[in-house]
Amino acid sequence: MIGLTSGELEEILATVTGQDMETPGEVLYVARTDQPSFVATLLSAWERDGRELGPGLAHDLARYRGRVAFYRDLHTRIAATFGNPVTFKGLEVAARYPEPLVRTMNDLDYWVPDQDRLWTIVSWLVEDGWGVHSATFLKFEGRLEFMVSMRRLPDDPYGLPYTVELSTLAMLGDRVGIPARRTLPPPCEEPAAKNLVALLLERFEQPFRARDLVDAALQLGDAPKKVLNACALAVHEVGLWPEYAELASLLEAASLDVPRLPGDLRTLTRMGRLRRRATAVRGLRRPIDLALLELQNRMMAGRSGTLGRHAWRLTERKMDSKSALDAGLVLFALPVAGDHYAETATLRERGGTLWADTPAGGFVLVHGDEIDESALEGAEATGGLAAKDEDTREGDDT
Secondary structure, three states, X not given: OOOOOHHHHHHHHHHHHOOOOOOHHHHHHHHHHHOHHHHHHHHHHHHHOOOOOHHHHHHHHHHHHHHXXXXXXHHHHHHHHHOOOEEOOHHHHHOOOOOOOOOOXXXXXXXXXXXXXXXXXXXXXXXXXXXXXXXXXXXXXXXXXXXXXXXXXXXXXXXXXXXXXXXXXXXXXXXXXXXXXXXXXXXXXXXXXXXXXXXXXXXXOOOOOHHHHHHHHHHHOOOOHHHHHHHHHHHXXXXXXXXXXXXXXXXXXXXXXXXXXXXXXXXXXXXXXXXXXXXXXXHHHOHHHHHHHHHHHHHHOOOOHHHHHHHHHHHHHHOOHHHHHHOOOOEEEEEEOOOOEOOXXXXXXXXXXXXXXXXXXXXXXXXXXOOXXXXXXXXXXXOOEEOOOHHHOOOOOO
């Protein structure tokens, strides 16, 4: 297993950010401002290597460790109650970190393809002190799919909320060249393959981060041949060779001794791009929908530019939510108070606004980031950010 010295971690940070850092203060500043998900790993490596952190940084590190412990306990309870639903990255990858290094844990991600089971888990979390914070809805192959985001406040008022994401889709993709998937491809039965694919899919949302390089290195660095083969098959089936090629290049630039997946990477990357174009071309049978999907993808990833932002604002004004859903766009759902419950997720249109009644309550659906309050027709929007009652408070995160 890769040991990950402080020097190796600092080189990873420099590779990803392109920053020149000479002092620990500069390293910490760059990590906090540009790569916050890397701070916990960096601090824990410094502490392991005998560097004095001081009371402030030691407290921060203890909070990171407490957060991981909280999620580990929560997952144990969920797994015992609901038969161990499939997770992505998170605790599985964190378990690969050599002691005492810490991996930042922002949330738990679950794939729950059975919709009834998903809402049952949501209801269990609500009873456990969580709130329904938001959701996303989309139509895929004629069926309504969704992801529900649950949140809970920590004891520390300055700590980040805990988050659990539950999705009926195994993979969202970019819905243009990489279609969504209801199920995982067979090679993803190997945890390293499943988590590598999840890591590569996040490239559609943001550039690779320093933490991503560590995650990949720890999963692949000492992997046996059969695991590398499973990873290659999973990357090939989903069509992620271009993203893997970029990741492999960064791993090499950071001087991490990680074996590459089998196959001619240049040829596979070229074939992957051609396959992606062919998939997108098939979508040209509905060119307007394809253009809207690409426009939304760019907005969600923050790479639309001025012209793209103007085009998206025009789309928001001219297209209603039902038409956006039928076009394959992701709709963002805001929970609302009131009697909006249903045995299964059910859509209804009222006053030009699209609503969803679910076993966890009601949502108003929008495809942009604004909604006319008059469209709520008196319904009260809720934040869904639940605090804990005194009799259900967990121990101090630190």
